[in-house]
Amino acid sequence: MKLLDFIPVKLTLFLIFGILIGYYNNISLLVSTGLTGGFIVLLGISWTRKTILDNLPFGILCLLCTIGLGMISVALTLPENNSKHYTNFRLPTEQYFHLKIHEVLKPNSYNERYMADVIEIDGISSNGRLLIIITKDTLNQRFKVDDEIYTLNLAKEISLPLNPYGFNYADYLKKLGVLHQLKLNRREYLIKRTISLTLVGVTSSIREKIISGLSKSDFGRDELGIIHALLLGQRNDISEEIYENYKNAGAVHILAVSGLHIGIVLLLCQFLLKPLERLPRGKTIVLILTVILLWGYAFLAGLSPSVIRAVSMFSFVAYAIYLNRPTSTFNILALSMFFILLTYDPMLLFQVGFQLSYAAVFSIFWLFPKLQHFWNPKNIILKKCWQLLSVSLAAQIGVLPISLFYFHQFPGLFFISNLLIIPFLGLILGLGFLIIALMLADILPNSLSGIYDKLINLMNKVIEWVAQQESFIFSDIPFDSLQLVLSYILIFTLVYSLVHKKFKNILAVALCIIAFQLWLIFSMVIKSSEQKIIIVHKTGTSALLYKKGNYLDVNCLDSNAVNKLIKNIMVEENIQKVNYKTLKNSYNFKGQSLLVLNKPEIILQKFQKIDYVILGNSPKINFNRFLDSIKPKSIVADGSNYRSDIQRWKKSCSDRKLPFYYTGVKGAFILEIE
CATH class of the missing domain: 3.60.15.10 (Ribonuclease Z/Hydroxyacylglutathione hydrolase-like)
Known part of the structure; x- marks a missing residue:
């Protein structure tokens, strides 16, 4: 299958190219708008088939316009192109901030942490986002989403890492649009009594109500933290030990509401709403309700990048089901990425979770059919096990270079944890949604919550056993950016040569391996002389x-x-x-x-x-x-x-x-x- 035959794939690749050009070259809004405007003018001339542009294909101009859109989308995120951004009013002295809590972050031993939107600065209407760090105090009130505070303080830049190769939290937040922080104690802010509600705040209140209700049931502490992550996308209550177990077992993706979870939710919606198809325009009603439920769940889960990506993609899947016609999975994937980057936030491209999610899904779409073609057992049990193993193997191949680049480790027993957990994840999620519904209706039987607690506990035990096999956890692997690029080139050429067994393809694989080895030797020589x-x-x-x-x-x-x-x-x-x-x-x-x-x-x-x-x-x-x-x-x-x-x-x-x-x-x- 030639991926570049699909128009959405081409457009998405060139949009990404434009975003990268705009970000790394810091191209201004004026320049990017001028270039894009010029491309659009040429596109219009080409559309009218003027002889002056006979040698310039219409498709190339479309792709150049897409690159321009990528550059514009990045430029629009820059504070200097936003006249109301707080940095354009920021002084090197204390200022009067009116802030609205946007997100509650996981606290540490000493501080509560929040993301807050700027409403006003020194009485002037403003916008932007700040990291708020509040020293823990026994009298402190924990803020909720939509709470508003006033403070007279100095917004400080977020510290860079002070030691070589430390995590660059400042750069991470910058790509989220957060440039400064406020450090406060209890006496340095005032809480506004009357606040305006937002949709994010309302869904957060519903989520907090669900969390509060679940905490009153007979769930263990570790089990409750996993339930919050699985069903509501909230990982703040997961202990470090449990999280490390899931990471070492190669099953940490289960704890993030992503494509796997949203796919199950879509199937549940299709199953529960199927009787409505008998009504006049029933299929249209089912489609509308399905998309509403998917995005409602996205808001309930906190609108994380992985949730937005998954819901966008499966909204396109729902539409494809409605049309009842064959639709390329690559088109669906590319359209969802194009939609998110262009209309929501182009900076998501630089988020690790976003990269891992798309790499995994793309790899599944690409490699799973090839693995099934490689071996198709007749025995139904072997067939299902091979399908699950193929999905897990395809996803891990796709994310392997990114995992090595960012985390320098790879869980060797990922396929065991996935084989043991994934087949039952639909049951776990479905039963969890039922428990939430019964809890909200105040008719949740203790026996059902007890069964669910034991089920989550069993899943934790399985993950813990896999994670304890330390000899299969490959860690501390040096991996730089060029190795990342060469690894993906090697994967593509290797798979292509296995499908199309020609000498030139095998030669391409050999050249990729040689290039990878030469760079490895070169970098080792350089470092050994330092x-x-x-x-x-x-x-x-x-x-x-x-x-x-x-x-x-x-x-x-x-x-x-x-x-x-x-x-x-x-x-x-x-x-x-x-x-x-x-x-x-x-x-x-x-x-x-x-x-x-x-x-x-x-x-x-x-x-x-x-x-x-x-x-x-x-x-x-x-x-x-x-x-x-x-x-x-x-x-x-x-x-x-x-x-x-x-x-x-x-x-x-x-x-x-x-x-x-x-x-x-x-x-x-x-x-x-x-």
């Missing part, structure tokens, strides 16, 4: 890392405190061996001398020329006299020092025009050694 010193940022302790090729010396005071960030560096830098050593006071690396002052009270000796001084644990020294006697090239202060000392040292260095580097602001200090 030498650098890293002063990490860690509150309460100091650590100096020395990377020499594939070896890493970790000089630290507390190895347990730096294990997590060391692991990230090991994966990304392809470190083969780590040596832990006690942090000393002085080092010399190829002519670069470092003095480490990390004791509260130290006795200074007479040192020779020092290039870099590392300050840790706020050493008690006469800093000005020390600088005048040592005269180093640069001062580096890590995260173990008091803020008051940092400010004092910074001023002293500024007076002497001496470079001062604080890891708490600039991130880990990295010194490349030639």
